[in-house]
Amino acid sequence: xxxxxxxxxxxxxxxxxxxxxxxxxxxxxxxxxxxxxxxxxxxxxxxxxxxxxxxxxxxxxxxxxxxxxxxxxxxxxxxxxxxxxxxxxxxxxxxxxxxxxxxxxxxxxx
Numbered sequence: 001x002x003x004x005x006x007x008x009x010x011x012x013x014x015x016x017x018x019x020x021x022x023x024x025x026x027x028x029x030x031x032x033x034x035x036x037x038x039x040x041x042x043x044x045x046x047x048x049x050x051x052x053x054x055x056x057x058x059x060x061x062x063x064x065x066x067x068x069x070x071x072x073x074x075x076x077x078x079x080x081x082x083x084x085x086x087x088x089x090x091x092x093x094x095x096x097x098x099x100x101x102x103x104x105x106x107x108x109x110x
Contacts, residue, residue, distance in 0.1 A: 069107055077102040 033040045058066075059074045066074070081099025088094035 069103070070110070073103065073106040073110070077106065 055078075059078050060071070062069070062074065077099040080102055081095055084098040085091065085095030
């Protein structure tokens with residue numbers, strides 16, 4: 001019976017080792033960085049770039065139900081949501097709720 005679950009155990013252990021090792025290395029390296037250091041600015045820039053790349057991919061090349069929505073609606077929701085985020089003093093909840101409301105209203109209207 002254990003032989004049936006062996007591939008799952010290998011996947012879990014290998015996945016844990018692959019990600020946990022980098023987490024611990026990040027904690028060790030992060031504790032040694034000064035708050036205003038150039039290295040920390042670079043890490044933040046790379047993290048922000050990765051998040052924005054994923055967001056752009058989801059907006060331009062969505063999957064599932066969002067794939068049927070027009071590109072102009074997705075772009076407008078993202079742009080207006082970003083504008084609302086900035087106008088609201090960079091409140092994340094505004095940056096999430098506004099584009100969702102615009103996209104939802106646009107999909108209902110179409």
